[in-house]
Amino acid sequence: MDEKLTALETAIKAGKRKDALALTQELVQSSPPGGILNALISGMNDVGKRFKANEIFVPEVLVAARAMKGCLEVLEPKLAAAGLSPEHTIVMGTVEGDLHDIGKNLVVMLLKGANFNVIDLGVNVPPEKFYEAVKEHHANVLALSALLTTTMPAMKSTIEKMRGSDLKDIKVMVGGAPVTQAYADEIGADGYSMDAASAVELAKELVG
Amino acid sequence: MHTITLSNCVGKNLSVCLREHGFSVRRSCGGRGICRSCEVDILSGSVKERGQLRGVGQRVRACQCVVDSACLVVDTGQSADLIAHVEEAFTVLRPWPESGETLFAKARGNCALAVDIGTTTVAVKLFGTHTGISLAGAGALNAQTQVADDVLSRIEACAQAGGLERLQSLVLQTIHQLAQTCLDKAQRDWGDLGAMIVAGNTTMGHLFWGEDPTPMGKAPFTPRFTHTRRGDGAALLPEWAGIEVLSLPHMSAFIGADISAGLWAADFFEAQGVCVLMDIGTNGEIVLKTPQGIFSASAAAGPAFEGYGLSSGMRAKEGALESVRIKGGHLQTRTIANAPMIGICGSGYVDFLAEGARAGWLSEHGRFTENAPVLVHETHGRCVVLGGDEKAPVVVSEADIANLLKAKSAIAATLLTLLDKATLSPSDLDSVFVAGGFGKHIDAENAISCGLLPDVPVARIFYLGNASLGGACAVALDKAALPALERDIATVQTIAVNLEPSFEDHFIDEMGLNKMGENQ
Numbered sequence A: 001m002d003e004k005l006t007a008l009e010t011a012i013k014a015g016k017r018k019d020a021l022a023l024t025q026e027l028v029q030s031s032p033p034g035g036i037l038n039a040l041i042s043g044m045n046d047v048g049k050r051f052k053a054n055e056i057f058v059p060e061v062l063v064a065a066r067a068m069k070g071c072l073e074v075l076e077p078k079l080a081a082a083g084l085s086p087e088h089t090i091v092m093g094t095v096e097g098d099l100h101d102i103g104k105n106l107v108v109m110l111l112k113g114a115n116f117n118v119i120d121l122g123v124n125v126p127p128e129k130f131y132e133a134v135k136e137h138h139a140n141v142l143a144l145s146a147l148l149t150t151t152m153p154a155m156k157s158t159i160e161k162m163r164g165s166d167l168k169d170i171k172v173m174v175g176g177a178p179v180t181q182a183y184a185d186e187i188g189a190d191g192y193s194m195d196a197a198s199a200v201e202l203a204k205e206l207v208g
Numbered sequence B: 001m002h003t004i005t006l007s008n009c010v011g012k013n014l015s016v017c018l019r020e021h022g023f024s025v026r027r028s029c030g031g032r033g034i035c036r037s038c039e040v041d042i043l044s045g046s047v048k049e050r051g052q053l054r055g056v057g058q059r060v061r062a063c064q065c066v067v068d069s070a071c072l073v074v075d076t077g078q079s080a081d082l083i084a085h086v087e088e089a090f091t092v093l094r095p096w097p098e099s100g101e102t103l104f105a106k107a108r109g110n111c112a113l114a115v116d117i118g119t120t121t122v123a124v125k126l127f128g129t130h131t132g133i134s135l136a137g138a139g140a141l142n143a144q145t146q147v148a149d150d151v152l153s154r155i156e157a158c159a160q161a162g163g164l165e166r167l168q169s170l171v172l173q174t175i176h177q178l179a180q181t182c183l184d185k186a187q188r189d190w191g192d193l194g195a196m197i198v199a200g201n202t203t204m205g206h207l208f209w210g211e212d213p214t215p216m217g218k219a220p221f222t223p224r225f226t227h228t229r230r231g232d233g234a235a236l237l238p239e240w241a242g243i244e245v246l247s248l249p250h251m252s253a254f255i256g257a258d259i260s261a262g263l264w265a266a267d268f269f270e271a272q273g274v275c276v277l278m279d280i281g282t283n284g285e286i287v288l289k290t291p292q293g294i295f296s297a298s299a300a301a302g303p304a305f306e307g308y309g310l311s312s313g314m315r316a317k318e319g320a321l322e323s324v325r326i327k328g329g330h331l332q333t334r335t336i337a338n339a340p341m342i343g344i345c346g347s348g349y350v351d352f353l354a355e356g357a358r359a360g361w362l363s364e365h366g367r368f369t370e371n372a373p374v375l376v377h378e379t380h381g382r383c384v385v386l387g388g389d390e391k392a393p394v395v396v397s398e399a400d401i402a403n404l405l406k407a408k409s410a411i412a413a414t415l416l417t418l419l420d421k422a423t424l425s426p427s428d429l430d431s432v433f434v435a436g437g438f439g440k441h442i443d444a445e446n447a448i449s450c451g452l453l454p455d456v457p458v459a460r461i462f463y464l465g466n467a468s469l470g471g472a473c474a475v476a477l478d479k480a481a482l483p484a485l486e487r488d489i490a491t492v493q494t495i496a497v498n499l500e501p502s503f504e505d506h507f508i509d510e511m512g513l514n515k516m517g518e519n520q
């Protein structure tokens, strides 16, 4: 059994989605879901680390994340059935007016890989929807992504919406190619991260 | 080495000052201090880079600097004209109309000007209104680059007071000067110029007429107008009074009149079988004709293949590495005009990717293998040196390759997603029309093998050059053309590829060094 778990971890690291999926499907028949999750997490953790150290780049991380995504789809119902739920919840989405989601999806996968419960609201998400989701899911962190110069102001209005509400203390993190630390400071975000791997570290800090 | 002296700029942003001094510094990341494309060396004086004092001998990112001394001298490394490649040449595949009435039959004088307004460059052609004979051509950097580099940043600039007026006036001035150059070359006067036919992307079209482009900055990306517009030049510039100005129709916010004109130049709607027009530029527009319909999308590739944001990227100019072969583990390189190598242009990068993969220097994910002569450079990281000298080596780094693969993948994934709409694959394409300056110089076999162009016999690939300019001329020479073009482009459907479930998968699959669609 341990061998299979190691093989799963290796398949995630190498982004072999078919192998990873087949192994997960096999493992869920007999193995406790928590152990399988741990294998996925340590695989993804390694990917995140190598990405951060510039040993691998976005293409390889995308491939690994996609492999992980397929496995999680199989595993999540089992985890829920076993009553295993992550400690912290993050609501994430691409802001209003913006339809880019590949980077955001990657951040979502790495966060899941670090055992966060992530509520992904998709793209083109208006401030009200973020507010409602944070409220509904009692989220600890709100994560906003924007890829266009022209939609960065929507991050600002989302933060304003939160700060002017009963959820004003929610920790907000922002990111996306055009976003900078300076912009994050300007709009009153609690944190900015440059890439998906640092987003995970930031999220850990924000809930820590 | 290219030095610029700035005086009396204390307190101002360095990249802005450089632009005001006519040097169009690159800012691939939009001035956010990320890409290093605006780096300059300080030769005299000082600046504050993010609050830190920097002086002589230091290399700084211009976009992050505030000028600190009354006199500042910087070395920008290369001169401004290295940055923008103005493509004036074009090939019109459509049969040239032989006789009959032309579009501007009633215009004054006997010359007309075709104008291609590109985001980076503007190209014009002066021709006989009725004869179609080319009289003169000219090209220049679009003066709007003083304000911002890319389309979205220009749209953003219009959200500020006076932004739209400033951008409109800058582009009109650019065109005016180019028109003047052509009239001088052809020994004509303004009175001889009776008409102007304009093509450009949708944002450029809006800025030309002074229409607010801001609704195109966010989803649902709605243009203020897409139709053909005409008017007297007096409404634009007083000197243009009496000139009939016409701009060609756009298809959507990100498929503009430059592509409409290109389709006309390619005779796209009459072409046999399944065909595609690809403009391999920052916005990567693609139009695909299939028996199931005509689909278009913009691939938003970013400017990597134009050399932006890469360690040694430059445009196709003297000294640019344009061809690479790796034979028996050895590099064979050729630069334009065989001049000493100063950088790498798009065709050089395409060659390096394909040859590198073939020679086993690059893994399928675009990483250097142990076979490659890799070196770790302090600023560029893991890279291979292709030329230059110790002080200014010409390199390709792993980060460069990741950027190129991302741009390539955006283009390939967009085409594959459109092909999916008609359940076709790349090999089903009967004709591939490549628009833009980039296409002409690339080695088609290599572009195919790294997946930038679809895998079809090279005889099915046609290079159009500046198809926007060519199409505009062709439309002007035939009165029947405009109504036909308007009718034809109305049949093109714009596809929001992000809403297509297959796009993301294709985007990930195409990030490798494989032929297009090979990884499916």
Ligand code: B1M
Binding pocket: A058, A099, A100, A101, A102, A103, A104, A106, A107, A143, A144, A145, A146, A147, A148, A149, A150, A173, A174, A175, A176, A177, A178, A193, A194, A195, A196, A197, A199, B030, B150, B152, B153, B221, B254, B282, B283, B298, B299, B300, B301, B302, B303, B406, B407, B410, B414, B495, B496, B497, B498, B503, B504, B507
């Ligand atoms: C909360 O905390 C965090 C922390 C970190 C976070 C974070 C949140 N979110 C992201 N991160 C970070 O982590 C990730 C991994 O490290 C990183 O995410 P990234 O998203 O940066 O990286 C991803 C993993 C991979 N990268 C990407 O996915 C973006 C790649 C490029 C090529 C790109 C793509 C793929 C697309 N695009 Co778009 N697109 C471009 C991009 C150009 C380029 N070469 O980068 C860019 C972003 N696009 C642009 C544009 C303009 C557009 N796009 C559009 C559309 C598209 C596609 C649909 C074709 C597709 C998106 C598909 C999708 N489902 O997302 C258009 C919209 C039209 C429409 N109908 O949607 C359109 C608006 C117009 C056009 N020309 O087509 C440009 C923006 C320019 C600007 N100044 O704002 C652009 C830079 C290309 C260019 N022309 O130069 C980090 O940013």
